Amino acid sequence: MKFELDNVELYFKNRRILNGIYLKAETGKVTAILGRNGCGKSSLLNIAFGSLKPKYMLIRLDNIPLLKPLYKTKFVKYLSQYDFIPNGMKLSFVFKLYDLNWTNFIENFEGFSKYKTARFRALSGGERRLIETYIIIKSDSKIVILDEPFSHLSPLHIEIVKQMIKEEKEHKIIIISDHMYKHIIDSSDDLYLLKNGTTKKIENLKDLEDYNYLISNSL
Numbered sequence: 001m002k003f004e005l006d007n008v009e010l011y012f013k014n015r016r017i018l019n020g021i022y023l024k025a026e027t028g029k030v031t032a033i034l035g036r037n038g039c040g041k042s043s044l045l046n047i048a049f050g051s052l053k054p055k056y057m058l059i060r061l062d063n064i065p066l067l068k069p070l071y072k073t074k075f076v077k078y079l080s081q082y083d084f085i086p087n088g089m090k091l092s093f094v095f096k097l098y099d100l101n102w103t104n105f106i107e108n109f110e111g112f113s114k115y116k117t118a119r120f121r122a123l124s125g126g127e128r129r130l131i132e133t134y135i136i137i138k139s140d141s142k143i144v145i146l147d148e149p150f151s152h153l154s155p156l157h158i159e160i161v162k163q164m165i166k167e168e169k170e171h172k173i174i175i176i177s178d179h180m181y182k183h184i185i186d187s188s189d190d191l192y193l194l195k196n197g198t199t200k201k202i203e204n205l206k207d208l209e210d211y212n213y214l215i216s217n218s219l
Contacts, residue, residue, distance in 0.1 A: 001026070001027045001061065001062060001142055001143075001173055002024065002025075002026050002027075002060075002061070002062050002063070003024070003025045003026070003048075003059070003060075003061060003143060003173050003175075004022070004023070004024050004025075004058075004059065004060040004061075004063075005021060005022070005023040005024075005044075005047070005048050005057070005058075005059055006021070006022050006023075006057075006058040006059075006060065007020065007021070007022070007056055007057065007058050008020070008021035008044070008047060008054050008056065008057050009021075009054055009055045009056040009057075010040070010043060010047065010052075010054040010055065011054075011055055016197060017040050017043060017197060018040050018043065018044060018047075018054065018197050018198070019197045019198055020197075020198050021044065021197075021198060021199050022199055023044070023048070023175075023192060023199055024190070025143075025173045025174070025175050025190070026173060027142070027169075027171065027172060027173050028169060028170060028171075028189075029169060029173070029174070029189035029190055030165060030166075030169050030174045030175075030176060030187050030188045030189050030190075031173070031174065031175050031176070031188065031189070031190045031191075031192070032175075032176050032177065032184045032185070032187065032188035032190070032191050032192070033045075033175070033176070033177040033192050033193075033194055033199070034177070034181055034184060034185075034191065034192070034193050034194070034202075034208070034213060035177075035193060035194035035195060035213070036195075036213070037179065039194050039195065039197075040194060040197065041147075041177045041194055042080075042081065042147055042177070044177075044194065045078070045080075045145050045147050045175070045177060046080075048070065048145060048175065049069070049070055049071050049076065049078045049145055050068075050069025050070045050071045050072065051069070051071060051078075070143070075141050075142035075143060076141055076142070076143040076144075076145065077136045077137075077139050077141040077143070077144050077145070078136070078144075078145040078147075079132060079133055079136040079137075079144075079145065079146045079147055079149055080147050081147050081148050081151070083120075083128055083132065084132060085120045085128070085131070085132060085135075086120065087119065087120050087121035088119055088120070088121065089119060089120050090117055090118065090119055090120075091115050091116060091117070091118055091119075091120065091131065092116050092117055094120070094131075094135070095135075098135050098138075098139045099139070099140065100134075100135060100138055100139065102116055105134060108160050108164075109130065109134075109157070109160070112127070112130075112131075115127075125152050126152040126153055126154065126157075129149075129151060129152045129153060130153055130157055130161075133146070133149045133153075133161055134161075134164070137149075137161070137164050137165060137168055138164070138168070141172060142172055142173065143172065143173045143174075143175070144168065144172050144173065144174045144175070145175045145176075146165075146174065146175070146176040146177070146178075147177055147178075148177070148178050148179070149161060149165075149176065149178060150178050150180045150183050151178070151179075151180075158180075158183060162183060162186065162187050165187055166187070169189075176188070181208075181213075181214070185205065191205075193207070193208065193211055193213055195211055195213070
């Protein structure tokens with residue numbers, strides 16, 4: 001499957017935030033978006049998902065225009081920066097709801113075994129983030145959108161999540177953005193930089209220095 005987001009224009013109170021955006025993502029690849037804080041990365045992901053409506057936008061799936069928001073289809077999962085699991089819900093029920101196997105989860109994250117019957121509110125911020133990231137990546141879907149999946153995770157958990165992304169991309173489109181650029185670069189197949197309201201396809205990592213996203217010799 002091929003997903004294309006094209007000709008995006010977004011305004012907030014007559015101030016243009018995004019203009020002339022183009023983004024292509026494909027099954028078998030991780031497509032990443034880098035950019036400074038406040039440049040519009042989360043807005044762009046919300047536009048792709050369909051929860052934010054810009055002034056102009058065209059989405060194509062396999063070259064066919066999509067005439068309804070992506071979230072109204074059955075094949076997308078989106079990890080936003082905010083918790084989506086209700087605080088009072090037990091983790092055992094959450095995993096059943098998303099048709100995921102708790103035992104498989106514990107194989108990778110043994111320290112969570114004590115939480116099977118716990119309610120979501122009992123977890124720390126980093127633990128909640130890990131649970132939600134796992135659910136979005138592993139749930140049945142064809143397109144996965146991840147906004148800041150590495151935030152609040154331990155270095156060990158980040159490496160496990162990166163491996164999960166590598167495995168899942170074989171049969172999914174994965175679009176990802178995070179301020180932890182080294183993990184993004186390490187995980188991505190295609191890389192875009194969002195700068196001055198538009199996307200620039202990065203063909204050479206040194207371009208990130210030329211565009212003043214990274215300082216010289218930081219790679």
